[in-house]
Amino acid sequence: MAESPARTAFAEEALTHLDVLYRGALRLTRDPDQAQDLVQEAYLRALRYQHSYQPGTNMKAWLFAIMRNLFWDRFKGSRKEDVSLDDVGEFVLYDKLRDEGAKPEADVLDKLAASEVVEAVEKLPPLHREVVLLVDVEGFSYKDAAQTLGVPIGTVMSRLHRARQQLQRSLFDYAVESGIVHRNGTGQVPQP
Amino acid sequence: MNCNDCVEKFDRYVDRELNNTEVLELKLHLEGCPPCADQYEFQASLKRLVKVCCDKDTAPAAFREKLRQILL
Ligand SMILES: [Zn+2]
Numbered sequence A: 001m002a003e004s005p006a007r008t009a010f011a012e013e014a015l016t017h018l019d020v021l022y023r024g025a026l027r028l029t030r031d032p033d034q035a036q037d038l039v040q041e042a043y044l045r046a047l048r049y050q051h052s053y054q055p056g057t058n059m060k061a062w063l064f065a066i067m068r069n070l071f072w073d074r075f076k077g078s079r080k081e082d083v084s085l086d087d088v089g090e091f092v093l094y095d096k097l098r099d100e101g102a103k104p105e106a107d108v109l110d111k112l113a114a115s116e117v118v119e120a121v122e123k124l125p126p127l128h129r130e131v132v133l134l135v136d137v138e139g140f141s142y143k144d145a146a147q148t149l150g151v152p153i154g155t156v157m158s159r160l161h162r163a164r165q166q167l168q169r170s171l172f173d174y175a176v177e178s179g180i181v182h183r184n185g186t187g188q189v190p191q192p
Numbered sequence B: 001m002n003c004n005d006c007v008e009k010f011d012r013y014v015d016r017e018l019n020n021t022e023v024l025e026l027k028l029h030l031e032g033c034p035p036c037a038d039q040y041e042f043q044a045s046l047k048r049l050v051k052v053c054c055d056k057d058t059a060p061a062a063f064r065e066k067l068r069q070i071l072l
Helices: A005-015 A018-029 A032-048 A059-075 A093-099 A105-111 A114-123 A126-137 A142-149 A153-177 B003-008 B010-014 B020-032 B034-054 B061-071
Strands: none
Touching: A005 A032, A005 A059, A005 B061, A018 A032, A018 A059, A018 A114, A018 A126, A018 B061, A032 A059, A032 B061, A059 A126, A059 A142, A093 A105, A093 A153, A093 B034, A105 B034, A114 A126, A114 A153, A114 B034, A126 A142, A126 A153, A126 B034, A142 A153, A153 B010, A153 B034, B003 B010, B003 B020, B003 B034, B010 B020, B010 B034, B020 B034
């Protein structure tokens, strides 16, 4: 099919953000096939709504917003407790490791497997997961993340803070389970 | 700035969301306070770790090609 040069240029530019979109979709759906479906649908929708994109603004954020909105359309009907985190109180991994006598604390981070970190991120409820994806993985500013998610900056900050508490809790549990940290202060981080 | 005020700003510091004045105040405190500096370094490492572990995935080549066929 013969496409107009403007449409082709727009599609080309949009495709430069494919990896970001795919990664985001993969983390949100936790399934490569579903991620591809979601991303493909997002691109088709993006082209259909090309006129609503303002040239010169953040296309990556615009595309991500389309993708995550589609994700949430599909996710609708899920129970609220699956979507968001209750306030489970402060959890500071650094303090926790110090309490357990795991010194130096940073060594514990070096010993965590990448797959464990990914799993901890994927275990976050999607409302919190998407903030971590935008701010920590893709390096969005709070302002861009807020715009992408359609929430105030304060909401981005509180979701992010809570997500990080939960993430640190999961990583601590992994560290204990995998023997990187021994509970109740049995001392040093084991050296290889 | 006391240690509580300092720790409370760590999220925004690792995310580069503090203004210049706040950054200067925080740096000044970190220089004189090894415990806070150590904890800050930990928070920064944690953020790096999440990024490094999660941004390895790229769209499969066949999928990229399929999209090009559909979109271009
Ligand atoms: Zn201090």
